[in-house]
Amino acid sequence: MQSIVWESVDRIPGFMSRGECDWLAEKASTAAQWTEIGAYCGRSTLCVALHLPKGGSLRIIDTNLGTISRSGQTLFTTYLEIVQRRPDLEIIMARIDSAVAASRLPDSDVVFLDGAHHYEQVSADIRAWGPKCRLLCGHDFNPPDWPGVVQAVKELIPCYAVVAGSIWERQI
């Protein structure tokens, strides 16, 4: 796996720590398909895209796709960097609600949940995407800030682990 080029990633505003980016990159390196729910400006997206295997498939889902701009960075500027550096990837980007996307998109080796963070929405995401992937994981397992994420994961995933920062994964 190539190491992360932090000057590229750190240009992108977002909520993913370097340790969490490292974990995403490592998991991406063996994923044939990766579906990300909630991309914001694409910080986590870039980490994943740069590490997917050759010819991998990246699906990017965000209800606010095209409307978020921070410090001159948008998901589209990140997308342009991805297609320049990884022209081999298949990429699907959709401005659509996560649960609706689950009913329209194909199964995915990995699904990373970082969209809506309230209990009902995270529960809906886990129910919708859980049967459609091998590795289900997500961000913000963080009781003080996101109690709804923690409650939904604990209730719906009997065997989970917090694996890097606030990233959780379903263990098989």
Ligand SMILES: C[S@@+](CC[C@H](N)C(=O)[O-])C[C@H]1O[C@@H](n2cnc3c(N)ncnc32)[C@H](O)[C@@H]1O
């Ligand atoms: C915490 S941000 C994602 C951060 C990003 N992964 C990063 O590395 O910076 C959450 C994103 O989820 C999107 N979102 C919120 N609810 C959603 C839903 N129901 N379906 C799809 N995307 C959603 C928001 O528009 C926002 O861009």
